[in-house]
Amino acid sequence: MSRPELQAPPEIYYGDTEAKKYTANTRIQQIQADMTYRALELLNLPPDEPKFLLDIGAGSGLSGEILDDEGHIWVGVDIAPSMLEVALERDVQGDLFLQDIGQGFGFRPGSFDGAVSISVIQWLLNAETSHPTSSPPHRLTRFFTTLYAALRNPSRAVLQFYPTSDDQIQLITSIAQKAGFGGGVVVDYPNSKKARKVFLCLYVGGGGGQQVPKGLEGDVADENAVKFEKRRERERRREKSGKRKNVKAKDWILKKKELYRQRGKEDVPRDSKYTGRKRRTVF
Amino acid sequence: MVRLITHNLLACHVKGCTTNNFPLVFQDAQVEIHEAEFNEDFIRGFMPKIEWKALVDSARQLGDTSLPEEQPEMADDDFLKTLHHVLLEMHIEEGAMVCQNCGHVYPISNGIPNMLLAEHEIG
Numbered sequence: 001m002s003r004p005e006l007q008a009p010p011e012i013y014y015g016d017t018e019a020k021k022y023t024a025n026t027r028i029q030q031i032q033a034d035m036t037y038r039a040l041e042l043l044n045l046p047p048d049e050p051k052f053l054l055d056i057g058a059g060s061g062l063s064g065e066i067l068d069d070e071g072h073i074w075v076g077v078d079i080a081p082s083m084l085e086v087a088l089e090r091d092v093q094g095d096l097f098l099q100d101i102g103q104g105f106g107f108r109p110g111s112f113d114g115a116v117s118i119s120v121i122q123w124l125l126n127a128e129t130s131h132p133t134s135s136p137p138h139r140l141t142r143f144f145t146t147l148y149a150a151l152r153n154p155s156r157a158v159l160q161f162y163p164t165s166d167d168q169i170q171l172i173t174s175i176a177q178k179a180g181f182g183g184g185v186v187v188d189y190p191n192s193k194k195a196r197k198v199f200l201c202l203y204v205g206g207g208g209g210q211q212v213p214k215g216l217e218g219d220v221a222d223e224n225a226v227k228f229e230k231r232r233e234r235e236r237r238r239e240k241s242g243k244r245k246n247v248k249a250k251d252w253i254l255k256k257k258e259l260y261r262q263r264g265k266e267d268v269p270r271d272s273k274y275t276g277r278k279r280r281t282v283f
Numbered sequence: 284m285v286r287l288i289t290h291n292l293l294a295c296h297v298k299g300c301t302t303n304n305f306p307l308v309f310q311d312a313q314v315e316i317h318e319a320e321f322n323e324d325f326i327r328g329f330m331p332k333i334e335w336k337a338l339v340d341s342a343r344q345l346g347d348t349s350l351p352e353e354q355p356e357m358a359d360d361d362f363l364k365t366l367h368h369v370l371l372e373m374h375i376e377e378g379a380m381v382c383q384n385c386g387h388v389y390p391i392s393n394g395i396p397n398m399l400l401a402e403h404e405i406g
Contacts, residue, residue, distance in 0.1 A: 049324065049328070050322050050324055050325035050328070051328075052288075052325075052329060052332075071322075073288070073322075073325060073371075075289050077398070079399075081395075084395050085393075088393060088394070088395070093319075094284075095284050095285060095286055095288075095289040096284060096394070096395050097395065097396055097398050098395050098396065098397045098398060098399060099398035099399065100398075100399055100400070103296070103398075103399070103400050103405050103406075104296050104405075104406060105296060106293055106294045106295055106296030106304075106398065107292050107293060107294070108291075108292045108293070108294055108305065108334070110332065111292040111332065129402075131402050133402060133405040134402075142405070142406065146296070
C-alpha cells in the first residue's frame, strides 16, 4: 500500500478507526517507544532535571508517556481530533492542543527546553489546497520559524521523519537552516531497509561548536522482534490435515489389543474402564 | 487540559496579530482541579519564564486569588506549593480563549483548545 501521507491529510487519515488501530498496535507502540528514547538521547538533556518539552504531532500520547516516565512536563500538539480523543481516553499527563503545525505555533519566545517529534514532518510535504499558504515550502518555513522562536537558547529539537527521497531531506534541512537552526540529519542504521531511521537534529544557539551526533551503525538489535517460527506453521498444517491420530487414544489401544488376541498372544490385559487412562502423577 | 503553565506561554498566532496578543483571555471557563505530583526543581527552573502579571490576572479571572500581585524575590516552600497548584493543577476543561487584539476565539472543548486558523489568518 502507498504511504499514509499520500492517501489523505492527517486529520482525515487518522480518523476514529485508524487512531484506535494505531494506538493499540503493539508493534507501532514498540517502534514509537524506541524512536522516542532515541530522540531523547539525541536531545541530550542534562540527567535528572525535569524539563518543559514540546511534543510535535503528539497523537495519542505514545511518545508523551515516555516523556512522563522520564519525568518531564510536556505539551503536545496534533491536528487529528480522533488521535487526541484517544489520548484523552488514555489519560495522558501533558497539555494537548489541536493545531496545524504548518500554520505555525503561537508560543512565547523561549518557552520550551526542547522539542521532539516522531514520524510527523513528512506530513508537511503535501499541499492540500492550491492556496499559497498550503504549499509545502511555506508550511515548512512557518513551522520552523515559529518553532525556532518557541525554543530556549541553547536547546535542541529532534524530529524523526520518513522521507521518500533525498530531495525531501534537502528541502527540509535547507528551510530549517534558513529559520536559524544549526545541526543536520542523523541517519540510524543507514544500510538496513527496515530499521533505517532519519532524525533531524536541530540546534538553537550553542555557539555553533556542536557536532551533529553519529547515527547508529551495524546490525539492528533484534531481540525484541518476533522471530519467524516455521514449527508453529508446520504443526498447524498437520492438525488441519487430520491424517494423523493421537497414538495414545483409547480406541487405538483397544484395536491393538483386539489384534493381539486374534493372533493368540498371551497376557493381553483385559479391557476395563481404566484402559487408556493416564496414571495419577503420585503413582 | 489547558493548564495555566501553557496558557502563560500562549500568544495569538493569527497573521499580523503581533501586539497586545498576549495573554489570551478566558471566556466561560470551567475549571477542574486534578492533583499533580509536586516537583520543586521543575517549578524553580520554570519561575524565570513566567510572565507574572499575566499569570496572576488569569488565575484571578478563574477565581484563584492565592498568588501575590508582585512576584516575590524569595521563594519559600509554601509559595512554591501555591504556584504549583495554580500552574499545574488547574485544568480548564470547557470554554474559550479570546485574543484581546484581533478578537480571534480559540474554543476549548474536552480540555483541548482548537488552535486551527482559517486560510486567510495564516501568516
